[in-house]
Every structure is written in structure tokens, then in C-alpha cells.
Amino acid sequence: MTAPVLAHPPTLADRVVGALRDEIRARRLVPGELYSVQQVAELLGVSRSPAREGLLKLAEAGLVRFTRNRGFRIVLPEPRDVAEIFAVRLALEPAAAARAASRGAVLTLEQLDDATHLGDEASFWEADRALHDAILRAGGNRRAAEIVAGLRATTALLTPPTSAGDRSLAAIRDEHAPVVAAVAAGDAAGAERAMREHLEHTGRLLVARVADRPVEDPAVERIWSEAVN
Template identity: 45%
Template sequence: MTLAEDAATQVRAWLYDGTIGRGIFHSVPEMAEKLGMSRSPVREGLLRLADAGLIEFVPQRGFRAVLPTGQDIAEIFALRLALEPDAAARAARLGAGRTAVARGLRSQLRQMRAAASAGDDAGFGGADELLHATILECSGNARLVALVAELRDTTRLIGANTAGRSRTHLEVLEEHEPFVDAIADGDPARAAMSMRRHLIDTGRLLITQAHDDGDTGAWRAWSRMVDEDE
């Protein structure tokens, strides 16, 4: 990776783990010193994060993390609900390759369980993200994989994830097991249904967090964007 990519990767990690807190302004020189880099690649890396909507620059003040609104969350989950249940169904329809996919998904579940037992938030989140990416890759659409990764990036800023604040890591893990089992069993309808249920549960928890953080329009946005009865 280039220095700019290194800077963007590290600052993104600090956004997720709370090192760069909400509502706090930071400067390019401050980040350059913290990263041990010159200002130019750090500025370039930060501009990439700004383009992705993860931070915003304010004249004379520096940059700060952008906290997703209820509208952001509702729009993101409307997109994920349009994409990921179908990807889970496609994974369940795979022929000879389904066994290998299921083996990989179960390995990621084991990694999630080990991380949960160790209290390793980063390890749990990484295995969770890889599990979803593995299912999406079954569509054969690289743009789809990248799009959902970007959507997940944005929602992580509202509090890394819902684990520990709204539900435990083991509860999150248990939501993944039904669609992994359905994919392994070659049951497309059950795979899509259980993925949809997982996404709706996750979205509702994030909307609750946004509401609790003061976004009084969060639930209205959810109701407008997401039809839970489809």
C-alpha cells in the first residue's frame, strides 16, 4: 500500500475503535505526528476518507468523524436488504462449490466465537465482515461486494457495531447461524429469509442507537425506507 493508503487504513481503524471520538476536531499535523508520516500522504489519506463520507473537513477547525443519521442507516439497510438476501439464496443454489463455501462460512463462525470468548471486538468484526463478503462473492459481482463493504463502513461509525451496546457478540453470532445452515443445506428460500431477518434486526438496533443519540427522526426514516413485511 502507499503511504496515503496506510494513513487512511489506520485513521479508519481509529474511527471505529473510538480513538478518534465523535464531535472532536483533529488536524492534519496532529494525525501526521500520530502516524509518524509527513503531512502530504496523511492529507491525501484523509481526503479519501472524506470522499467515502467517513469524515468531514470544517474550515479553520480541522476534520471530525461523520456520525450516520437515522436517514443514512435506513437508506443503507434498504440497499442491503435489496442485495444480501438474494446473495444468500444464490450461495445456497451453488452446485459442487457449495460445500467449500459452507466450510469457509463455518470457519468464520468459529473465528467469531473465538473472538467473542476473548472479548476481541476487532477480531469479531473482521470475521463477521468476511462471512458476509464470502456470501456476496457467490454472486460473482465484485462491485456488489465492494458496495456492501462501503455500506458497512458507514454504519460502523455509529458505534463500531451493535455488539456490546445493544446485544452481545454471542447473540450476533446466533443470528448468523441460520443462514449459514440454510446455505449448507442448499435451501435458498430459508437462506434469504434468515439473512433478511438478521439485517432487519441489525438495522432496527442501529436506528434505536441513532434515536437514543438524539436523532428524533430516525424511526420515521426507517418506516419510510424499509418495509419489514416484504
């Protein structure tokens, strides 16, 4: 089983989501204040329809809360939200990697390698998602793959990827290499361990980012441990 990259160009609503995240991070949209969909449409230079669609995606991730017939408010994500997402992923993905190894799954880093070489972040994250999905499905659990896909979509709305300042694409690619190698070798324990290490590293980085603290800060470790351990 390979991990194909399916390149999907971002929709206008996707671009609205990205722009809104930027506005929230820059505090041009202030948490707690009441805004209208029309204000967002005018701010971003789009019509009401994609503005509302983008806001609904952010609402699903918990970044926006609508008030009936009044508008919406920005709700900043909590570090605990990210830690809980990774707690679920840690319950599913290491075990799936072990099963994939036991079943002789065939995976590849080719798409990650190509995107890393080109410095193409969009293609890299498509390849990353496809590889994780392939591992979950090779482990024999389609529903787990669907759950993780939803969790990853939520994480992407809550915070930028760890390639945005925390790690290079090459470093992230290298964290996947031991997983793929262990699966290829039929080493179930090694695949499980490598996947766990990758997810724990990524999860802690994202918790630290949302908390706006260094990853080695004791507060980050406390949040992580309370959700995951």
C-alpha cells in the same frame, strides 16, 4: 467455500479514525466549528500525514466536510444515512444468500465461534465481514460483494458496532447460524429469510444508536420504513 479471517492490524490512520470518532461522540470536537489538520494532529499526538488520512476517511463517510484552504468541520451522521445503507444491503444480500443455497455453497461459522469464545472483537468483525463476503461471492456477484464491503466500511465510520452495548458477540454469531444452516441445507427461501432478519435487526439497532433513541421508538421505525420499505 469457507469464510477465512484475514487479520489486518490497524494502521495509524485507522487508529486516528477511531480516536476522532471518540472525540466527536464526547463532543470534544464540536459539530459546525472549524478545525485544522494541525489541531487534530496535536490533539491526538500524531503527525499531520496520518491525521489528514484519517480525516479523509471520515470525509468519505460524511462525518467531516473540508472547506478549501480553511480546514474542516464535523458533520454529525443522520439516522437516515444508516437506514439507506441497509436498504442497499437488503436489496443485495438476502438474494445472494438464496443463490448461495441453490448453488450448494459451503460456509462455516468456525471463525466466528473462535472469536466469540475468545471475546476477540477485532477478529470477530473480520470473520463477520468475511462470511458476508463469502455469501455474496457464492451468490455469483463479485460487484455486489465489493459494494457491500464499501457500505460496511462507511457504517463502521458512522457508528460503533452493535456489539458495543446492543448485543453480545454470541448473540450476533447466533443470528448468522440460521443463514449458514439454510445454505448448507440448500434451502434458498430459508437462507433469504434468515439473512433479511439479521440485516433488519442490525440496521434498526444502528439507526436507533445514531438517532439516540430506543430501538422501539416510533421515530426509529419511521426512519427505517421511509428508507427501506
